[in-house]
Amino acid sequence: ETGVTQTPRHLVMGMTNKKSLKCEQHLGHNAMYWYKQSAKKPLELMFVYSLEERVENNSVPSRFSPECPNSSHLFLHLHTLQPEDSALYLCASSQDGRARSPLHFGNGTRLTVT
Amino acid sequence: GENVEQHPSTLSVQEGDSAVIKCTYSDSASNYFPWYKQELGKRPQLIIDIRSNVGEKKDQRIAVTLNKTAKHFSLHITETQPEDSAVYFCAATPSGAGSYQLTFGKGTKLSVIP
Numbered sequence: 001e002t003g004v005t006q007t008p009r010h011l012v013m014g015m016t017n018k019k020s021l022k023c024e025q026h027l028g029h030n031a032m033y034w035y036k037q038s039a040k041k042p043l044e045l046m047f048v049y050s051l052e053e054r055v056e057n058n059s060v061p062s063r064f065s066p067e068c069p070n071s072s073h074l075f076l077h078l079h080t081l082q083p084e085d086s087a088l089y090l091c092a093s094s095q096d097g098r099a100r101s102p103l104h105f106g107n108g109t110r111l112t113v114t
Numbered sequence: 115g116e117n118v119e120q121h122p123s124t125l126s127v128q129e130g131d132s133a134v135i136k137c138t139y140s141d142s143a144s145n146y147f148p149w150y151k152q153e154l155g156k157r158p159q160l161i162i163d164i165r166s167n168v169g170e171k172k173d174q175r176i177a178v179t180l181n182k183t184a185k186h187f188s189l190h191i192t193e194t195q196p197e198d199s200a201v202y203f204c205a206a207t208p209s210g211a212g213s214y215q216l217t218f219g220k221g222t223k224l225s226v227i228p
Contacts, residue, residue: 004157031214042118042218043158043203056214090157097214100146100165100207105157 003027006091006106013081014114021076021109023091029104031097032074034066037088037108049074050097081113116141116208120219127194128227135222137204138186144206147180147187148216153200161202162189194226 004025013019025032034046048056049068063085065077074091088108094101117140127133137147148163164171164178164187171178175194180187187206191198204219 040123040220042220045215048214050214102148102160102163103150103158103216105159107157 004091004093004104004106006089006109008109009107010110010112012112012114013078015081015083017081018077018079020078021089021091021111023074023076023106025072025074025091025093025104027093027104029093029095030071031094031101032068032071033092033094033103034064034074034076035090035092035105037090043090047076048097055097078111081111083113086111086113116144116206116215116217118204118206118217118219120204120222122222123220124223124225126225126227129194129196131194133191133194133198133224133226135189135202135204135224136186137188137206137219138184139206139217140185141206141208142182142185144208146207147178148205149178149189150203150205150218151200152203152221158203191224194224196226196228199224199226 007022031050033048036044046060047066052068063080067075090108091106092103094103120137145166150158151161152158162176162178164180175192177190201221201223203221205216
């Protein structure tokens, strides 16, 4: 158990569905992240929350909507996705939001958009 | 922004041999360089990192070297074992104390042949 839990592990959704990914961290960290991992591409930072405030939004399409109700929970709400959004979505946390603070990743949600 | 190139994309070595993975970065102000290991079906995990005030750091069979003049850093694994088989990602931070970005390389798939 790494302290960062993601659910669900796998998700298949149609292009018109609405679903949410959930992440929870038990490490007492102050920052949480969403990363997208696609085959043969670098890990792509999507969003960063530091002390529940969004501090980074890397030009992610509006069909991805993050929510951070407290420092332990992070959600990624999905709607009207495209097939190219199929990927592994990784949540991570760190002690603080600075890039030099080591990241602790969850196991990820494998998303397939049909 | 920062750009990180990682080579090779795949690497096969015999058990007991050494493995070297190299990364180059573009932003000369980058000053933190972590390495993450991702085993098949598992989450990325930090294995070692180096800051720009040192040229080399070792942790048992793993070492990282940094050449700031040439803007490249490398991961060295000695006496490789089958459990070293994984995808390894290098990363670098751009400048700025408030930076939340960590730019990753595309990864190197290391296979250690028994």
